[in-house]
Amino acid sequence: MEFECILVETKEKVGLITLHRPKALNALNDQLMNELGQALKSFDQNEAVQCIVITGSEKAFAAGADIAAMANYSFMDTYKEDYITRNWETIRQIRKPVIAAVAGYALGGGCELAMMCDFIIAADNAKFGQPEIKLGTLPGAGGTQRLPRAISKSKAMDMCLTARMMDAEEAERAGLVSRIVPVDQLLEEALTAANTIAAMSLPVIMMIKESVNRAYETTLSEGVHFERRLFQASFGTEDQKEGMKAFMEKRPAAFKNK
Ligand code: HXC
Numbered sequence: 001m002e003f004e005c006i007l008v009e010t011k012e013k014v015g016l017i018t019l020h021r022p023k024a025l026n027a028l029n030d031q032l033m034n035e036l037g038q039a040l041k042s043f044d045q046n047e048a049v050q051c052i053v054i055t056g057s058e059k060a061f062a063a064g065a066d067i068a069a070m071a072n073y074s075f076m077d078t079y080k081e082d083y084i085t086r087n088w089e090t091i092r093q094i095r096k097p098v099i100a101a102v103a104g105y106a107l108g109g110g111c112e113l114a115m116m117c118d119f120i121i122a123a124d125n126a127k128f129g130q131p132e133i134k135l136g137t138l139p140g141a142g143g144t145q146r147l148p149r150a151i152s153k154s155k156a157m158d159m160c161l162t163a164r165m166m167d168a169e170e171a172e173r174a175g176l177v178s179r180i181v182p183v184d185q186l187l188e189e190a191l192t193a194a195n196t197i198a199a200m201s202l203p204v205i206m207m208i209k210e211s212v213n214r215a216y217e218t219t220l221s222e223g224v225h226f227e228r229r230l231f232q233a234s235f236g237t238e239d240q241k242e243g244m245k246a247f248m249e250k251r252p253a254a255f256k257n258k
Contacts, residue, residue, distance in 0.1 A: 005032035008039045011191055013198035015043035019056040025063035026056045028109045037090030044094045050198035053190045055101040064108025088141045091116045095206050101190035102126045103183050112141035121190050122168040123183035131163035150176050201239035201255040
């Protein structure tokens with residue numbers, strides 16, 4: 001596949017997608033989001049890939065949706081034609097884990113894209129924010145919904161209403177990111193995490209992703225019920241037999257994704 005706004009490569013069992021519109025700090029236009037969706041779907045279907053990493057540059061993961069591209073849209077353009085958000089939901093269909101490796105700015109849609117990933121590893125120079133209010137609009141890809149779930153209502157209100165940025169330290173304290181690393185080690189750390197995941201059983205990886213995501217969609221008892229069914233289902237896999245046998249034989253497990 002030929003892409004202009006992203007770079008796509010495979011590192012061992014990890015699909016790596018680098019957002020690449022350096023002159024616009026990786027502003028997320030329609031073409032970029034379209035390409036990102038295609039690359040994600042293709043990695044999801046690729047048997048050689050078990051985990052996906054999305055990253056940007058040292059200066060910006062993404063500085064938001066492309067303001068120049070959307071500045072003159074009418075309500076009909078955004079609502080009837082769905083020009084801005086039409087490509088933004090593809091990532092939710094991806095069943096393999098997607099890690100966001102964030103350095104620099106993750107603002108507006110950039111912060112929302114990072115939050116749509118399964119977890120965020122931040123460089124020490126990362127800055128998160130939802131500054132849409134300064135543009136006379138509001139987050140449009142889940143910012144007002146995922147931020148309160150990730151970091152509390154109070155901090156989400158603060159960020160969305162004042163447009164202030166949150167640095168990596170604050171983001172980790174608040175629970176938005178899972179770990180912080182020096183910026184020059186970001187990609188290595190993300191790829192190591194992704195390859196650690198990729199060494200596990202793919203059906204179990206997918207069950208865990210599905211089950212953790214369920215926590216956001218349902219009640220505790222329904223969620224625990226859902227988890228219990230998947231836990232039981234894992235005993236129908238060859239990989240569970242191999243994993244437990246390998247433990248007892250004091251050797252690493254060799255999973256076959258069956
Ligand atoms: C289009 C953008 C952009 C954006 C930066 N650029 N952000 N272009 N859309 N979101 C462009 C600038 O116009 C400039 O182009 C170049 O990138 C470098 O940016 P500078 O501003 O010169 O860099 P700097 O001074 O370092 O400031 C960095 C910054 C600032 C703080 C990140 O660029 C900024 O505030 N950007 C906008 C952030 C924002 O408001 N994001 C939310 C967008 S709305 P030129 O050609 O002048 O060199 C949104 C809604 C989501 O995301 C809805 C989802 C569906």
